[in-house]
Amino acid sequence: MATIQDVARLANVSVSSVSNVLNGRTERMRKDTFARIEEAIDKLGYRPSQIARHLKTGNIPILGLLVPSTSNPSFAQLAVAVEEVAQRRHNYRVLVCNTYRDQRMEAKMLEDLSGLGIRAAIVISSLSDERHIEAAIDKGLAVVSYDLGINLSNPSRHDHVLPDNRMAGRLAADHLIAHGHRHLAFVRPKGETISRREKVEGFLAAIGEAGDQYSAQVIEIDGGSRFGDNELAKLGFEAAQNVARLGQRPTGVVAVNDMTAIGFMAGLRHCGLSVPEDVSVVGMDDVSVSEYVWPPLTTVATPVSEVAETMVEQAILRIREPDTPPREFSFPPRLVERQSVSRPGKPFISSAASRPT
Amino acid sequence: MATIQDVARLANVSVSSVSNVLNGRTERMRKDTFARIEEAIDKLGYRPSQIARHLKTGNIPILGLLVPSTSNPSFAQLAVAVEEVAQRRHNYRVLVCNTYRDQRMEAKMLEDLSGLGIRAAIVISSLSDERHIEAAIDKGLAVVSYDLGINLSNPSRHDHVLPDNRMAGRLAADHLIAHGHRHLAFVRPKGETISRREKVEGFLAAIGEAGDQYSAQVIEIDGGSRFGDNELAKLGFEAAQNVARLGQRPTGVVAVNDMTAIGFMAGLRHCGLSVPEDVSVVGMDDVSVSEYVWPPLTTVATPVSEVAETMVEQAILRIREPDTPPREFSFPPRLVERQSVSRPGKPFISSAASRPT
DNA sequence: TTGAAAGCGCTAACAT
DNA sequence: ATGTTAGCGCTTTCAA
Numbered sequence: 071m072a073t074i075q076d077v078a079r080l081a082n083v084s085v086s087s088v089s090n091v092l093n094g095r096t097e098r099m100r101k102d103t104f105a106r107i108e109e110a111i112d113k114l115g116y117r118p119s120q121i122a123r124h125l126k127t128g129n130i131p132i133l134g135l136l137v138p139s140t141s142n143p144s145f146a147q148l149a150v151a152v153e154e155v156a157q158r159r160h161n162y163r164v165l166v167c168n169t170y171r172d173q174r175m176e177a178k179m180l181e182d183l184s185g186l187g188i189r190a191a192i193v194i195s196s197l198s199d200e201r202h203i204e205a206a207i208d209k210g211l212a213v214v215s216y217d218l219g220i221n222l223s224n225p226s227r228h229d230h231v232l233p234d235n236r237m238a239g240r241l242a243a244d245h246l247i248a249h250g251h252r253h254l255a256f257v258r259p260k261g262e263t264i265s266r267r268e269k270v271e272g273f274l275a276a277i278g279e280a281g282d283q284y285s286a287q288v289i290e291i292d293g294g295s296r297f298g299d300n301e302l303a304k305l306g307f308e309a310a311q312n313v314a315r316l317g318q319r320p321t322g323v324v325a326v327n328d329m330t331a332i333g334f335m336a337g338l339r340h341c342g343l344s345v346p347e348d349v350s351v352v353g354m355d356d357v358s359v360s361e362y363v364w365p366p367l368t369t370v371a372t373p374v375s376e377v378a379e380t381m382v383e384q385a386i387l388r389i390r391e392p393d394t395p396p397r398e399f400s401f402p403p404r405l406v407e408r409q410s411v412s413r414p415g416k417p418f419i420s421s422a423a424s425r426p427t
Numbered sequence: 428m429a430t431i432q433d434v435a436r437l438a439n440v441s442v443s444s445v446s447n448v449l450n451g452r453t454e455r456m457r458k459d460t461f462a463r464i465e466e467a468i469d470k471l472g473y474r475p476s477q478i479a480r481h482l483k484t485g486n487i488p489i490l491g492l493l494v495p496s497t498s499n500p501s502f503a504q505l506a507v508a509v510e511e512v513a514q515r516r517h518n519y520r521v522l523v524c525n526t527y528r529d530q531r532m533e534a535k536m537l538e539d540l541s542g543l544g545i546r547a548a549i550v551i552s553s554l555s556d557e558r559h560i561e562a563a564i565d566k567g568l569a570v571v572s573y574d575l576g577i578n579l580s581n582p583s584r585h586d587h588v589l590p591d592n593r594m595a596g597r598l599a600a601d602h603l604i605a606h607g608h609r610h611l612a613f614v615r616p617k618g619e620t621i622s623r624r625e626k627v628e629g630f631l632a633a634i635g636e637a638g639d640q641y642s643a644q645v646i647e648i649d650g651g652s653r654f655g656d657n658e659l660a661k662l663g664f665e666a667a668q669n670v671a672r673l674g675q676r677p678t679g680v681v682a683v684n685d686m687t688a689i690g691f692m693a694g695l696r697h698c699g700l701s702v703p704e705d706v707s708v709v710g711m712d713d714v715s716v717s718e719y720v721w722p723p724l725t726t727v728a729t730p731v732s733e734v735a736e737t738m739v740e741q742a743i744l745r746i747r748e749p750d751t752p753p754r755e756f757s758f759p760p761r762l763v764e765r766q767s768v769s770r771p772g773k774p775f776i777s778s779a780a781s782r783p784t
Numbered sequence: 785t786t787g788a789a790a791g792c793g794c795t796a797a798c799a800t
Numbered sequence: 801a802t803g804t805t806a807g808c809g810c811t812t813t814c815a816a
Binding site: 307 | 476477479481487489496500503504506510522523524525538542543544566567657658663686690693696716719723
């Protein structure tokens with residue numbers, strides 16, 4: 071690898087002149103000097119070492135991204151969107167770390183990021199214990215959290231980007247209510263996270279406000295450690311077995327996310343129940359495959375691109391202006407109607423094409 | 428951020444002693460010196476800068492990973508697996524770059540990786556033009572390619588990890604043949620890549636060997652730039668419209684990957700055709716959602732963990748021993764039988780399919 | 785057993 | 801308009 075020295079030598083100038091062209095300080099440079107330097111750079115195929123540059127400037131064009139697991143398509147889509155805007159708008163690269171929702175791993179990753187000279191991280195996590203994040207901030211890492219819930223008593227030192235989970239829960243419940251459902255359920259994994267709790271709260275609030283004639287239950291599947299983000303469909307599948315056995319079976323079910331909803335629908339089918347005839351299902355996330363499963367899944371979508379854009383912009387802003395006061399951004403969800411919801415007992419569409427065995 | 432100087436000062440030793448403990452050269456160090464240094468490190472919460480370290484050693488514990496797009500679950504699973512073994516076995520982090528199968532972007536990314544001091548990259552790409560990869564190797568980047576096909580006349584300077592695509596094509600075709608299908612088709616996007624070509628070759632070879640009574644066609648969907656890796660399902664959906672209109676409709680269809688297969692099944696349903704009664708479908712990849720769609724998708728699986736492990740090990744090996752002769756690793760696929768294949772159902776009926784609204 | 789010092793590739797203040 | 805030089809935080813000879 072050629073260095074700035076090699077270029078300087080070849081162009082017969084000093085390293086500072088080379089450095090100046092690298093950094094665009096070329097206004098008061100003689101044309102031919104500039105040309106010679108450019109030529110030398112070309113000839114050597116020289117690329118400056120970001121690493122060496124960092125050592126001086128204290129910055130490296132990489133953003134950290136902590137995510138439960140990109141094998142969950144919903145996070146994969148977010149990660150792709152983040153990478154895209156970081157790259158296109160700021161020429162930043164993204165270091166993706168899968169945390170598996172493990173706080174110890176998150177802590178280690180955050181430390182590693184600092185060690186690598188990375189100055190900002192986007193943390194997608196709804197673990198309620200934030201101490202490791204606080205510690206990272208103490209060490210000078212700028213963080214933008216996603217879906218992390220805010221704590222009013224203890225003002226935060228980082229930016230929050232928040233999908234409106236309560237609203238999402240509400241939207242889903244209201245949609246089922248509007249279709250005439252009375253007996254509703256919410257399906258989720260056992261472990262407590264902020265976003266799960268909020269989704270349930272919104273769901274229950276909507277039903278509570280609807281009146282006494284409505285019943286709601288929360289079905290928690292205890293997977294132990296069996297269900298990571300790659301096994302959410304399996305978790306939904308298992309939840310369906312439970313629901314199918316219920317005496318008073320709900321006719322409308324909201325799943326905590328699309329992958330769970332997809333597994334849930336498969337599980338119902340496995341039990342001889344059809345969607346939406348026997349049970350209507352609403353997912354959350356609007357993962358791209360949801361449009362192609364059977365039946366196409368009605369779901370609550372988060373504006374992924376806007377979220378990604380906001381997170382990247384805040385992260386970069388905070389690198390440049392570390393003292394910017396922390397901000398919060400909330401993104402309202404949107405209901406995407408497809409075919410997994412109908413009036414209870416009445417097919418929304420002809421069931422001819424669906425042939426459960 | 429505390430530096431090695433701060434630690435040295437606090438422990439009342441020289442920086443070299445601190446460096447020695449950082450690098451485990453502590454055999455001939457007096458116990459109390461060691462203790463004082465450890466204590467200082469603790470007290471300051473000191474973490475060495477990998478960046479500064481790199482400037483000396485020329486290595487940074489990051490692997491590059493170029494991938495068409497992690498919004499394609501099949502690549503997402505590979506990426507997660509790569510990240511997992513890089514981290515667990517070698518304490519390496521992974522910088523994920525989505526290339527969108529664009530050679531210019533791939534080239535730029537490869538250059539950027541070198542600029543960041545990254546010494547090895549795993550490149551998942553089946554672009555047939557490898558010049559940018561050659562250029563990166565010239566600049567000292569170690570590369571391990573996945574699914575890139577080998578060129579016998581022009582011996583390669585990097586490691587190849589290869590799923591056996593021909594075998595995959597064969598396995599899929601043979602499975603349909605074994606179920607009594609005579610009219611087969613292969614669905615793929617228009618753009619030529621090595622892996623697509625090989626899959627088709629295997630598919631056609633198997634059918635050719637089966638005898639004259641078999642017919643095979645390749646259906647190429649020209650998406651222009653509409654279909655990236657996030658739109659494969661849509662592509663499959665569109666392919667289904669074409670197939671449904673065919674005079675001589677195939678009864679067994681192989682899709683180039685699972686997402687396309689899932690979209691294809693949805694498209695058939697949309698045209699009033701059922702799977703597997705009217706058309707049997709085989710996918711490729713064994714993406715996790717394939718088990719939960721309707722019908723559960725029969726598919727050809729690649730051993731993702733082994734592949735990921737091999738790629739990471741070779742990449743790290745090549746960092747340590749740059750002169751290791753290039754190797755090739757081939758991974759045989761495996762058929763995963765589920766419920767999207769049956770004996771050909773009804774005879775072909777020419778009446779236009781009715782569409783559910 | 786410990787320390788001094790050179791240098792990795794670059795930036796930026798300062799000098800010319 | 802261009803060059804000289806002092807570091808950035810660390811590793812690693814070499815010397816003490």
